[in-house]
């Protein structure tokens with residue numbers, strides 16, 4: 001039997017879940033179809049820093065701030081940059097400003113799952129085919145691997161990098177960025193791996209040399225979560241047998257000659273098998289023409305390099321933005337999607353907005369709290385398209401101080417990969433002689449600029 005759902009969200013990652021949650025707090029029910037068999041099927045490792053200009057706004061829109069606040073890793077915003085010998089090039093401490101508080105990805109996902117009415121998520125539903133239904137504009141049938149089918153008038157593709165929904169809107173496909181990660185965990189770092197824990201510090205770690213880098217986090221339970229990144233050909237991981245962990249460790253360690261023992265220890269002493277993760281991205285700035293009854297959010301819309309640290313934030317932000325647009329136009333989802341996509345593709349004109357009614361306003365207490373108007377979307381505005389010139393603008397401490405100031409700004413600017421929030425103003429005029437910055441920019445880890453702006457790359461090369 002085929003069941004009809006007015007709103008079907010494909011994919012129960014952070015983007016899909018927050019969409020369902022924000023719809024729910026606005027009195028609109030939806031169904032989430034997720035391929036995993038249940039919530040425990042896959043370990044959701046790693047820490048995410050949730051940014052005040054996008055991810056945090058989505059959490060507010062979902063009316064989940066208090067629960068979110070309870071899972072923040074206090075102190076986790078600390079950041080250090082090391083060279084391969086272990087020398088500290090830059091260190092910043094978490095002073096509790098909450099610009100980018102760190103949370104455990106799994107806890108954030110649990111928080112969102114628990115915030116939904118029972119039965120919202122249909123586990124074990126892997127979409128395998130999507131078909132238009134003749135004669136009903138925008139209505140589609142989705143077929144799942146378990147043999148079930150549904151129909152829907154609004155299909156939201158929240159199904160990640162290899163989205164099944166995306167081909168309805170664009171031919172664009174992710175391609176390999178030239179960087180592969182190896183992921184590993186060391187459990188109970190402070191007790192079991194004190195040397196590696198000392199290298200990691202209290203929060204986030206970056207260590208780079210040439211074409212190799214380590215990005216790590218201290219997790220809330222003491223786990224040291226590490227990504228080792230290499231600039232390597234796409235098929236490089238196929239040359240290593242990752243099912244043979246000792247042999248895989250040996251192969252990876254051979255790529256770390258001269259590295260400090262504690263940094264090598266992230267691989268040598270890993271408690272988990274090493275997991276290869278080739279990094280793929282969609283081209284920066286893709287867009288599509290409006291297609292009735294379907295849209296994309298999160299990685300399905302703009303999967304990007306993790307260096308920007310924005311993918312999860314934008315998945316949350318997109319989901320909240322779309323859900324609020326639907327809440328503004330519950331009887332006219334086409335206007336809602338057009339409004340959402342106008343925000344997603346900033347070059348396009350925004351359709352005229354209908355002022356929200358009093359009753360809808362009153363259903364959004366979390367937003368009204370920090371909003372000067374009653375519009376649901378008013379607190380989810382993107383950051384201004386034009387940033388003040390220079391790293392961090394006239395007040396470097398204001399926005400970028402927490403994550404290495406200009407270093408981080410340059411990094412995110414450089415790695416736009418569809419990072420629409422800053423798309424119009426890529427100003428990575430970043431190099432000013434600071435040792436930490438020199439280190440980042442001289443590192444071969446970072447591929448050639450994706451941004452057409454050459455200012456930064458030329459100053460970089462001349463240093």
Ligand SMILES: Cc1cc2nc3c(=O)[nH]c(=O)nc-3n(C[C@H](O)[C@H](O)[C@H](O)COP(=O)(O)OP(=O)(O)OC[C@H]3O[C@@H](n4cnc5c(N)ncnc54)[C@H](O)[C@@H]3O)c2cc1C
Nearest residue numbers: 011013014015035127159160298299306309310311312313
């Ligand atoms: C190594 C690494 C580190 C990262 N670190 C950060 C970071 O520090 N900060 C940050 O902001 N971002 C980070 N990101 C990016 C971030 O993980 C993603 O941008 C984010 O998870 C996207 O969320 P999403 O909901 O759009 O997609 P996903 O999280 O990919 O969720 C998609 C969901 O759809 C389901 N699905 C897929 N296909 C189907 C189908 N056919 N049918 C049904 N369900 C389906 C999947 O099972 C999954 O649950 C990192 C990414 C990587 C690879």
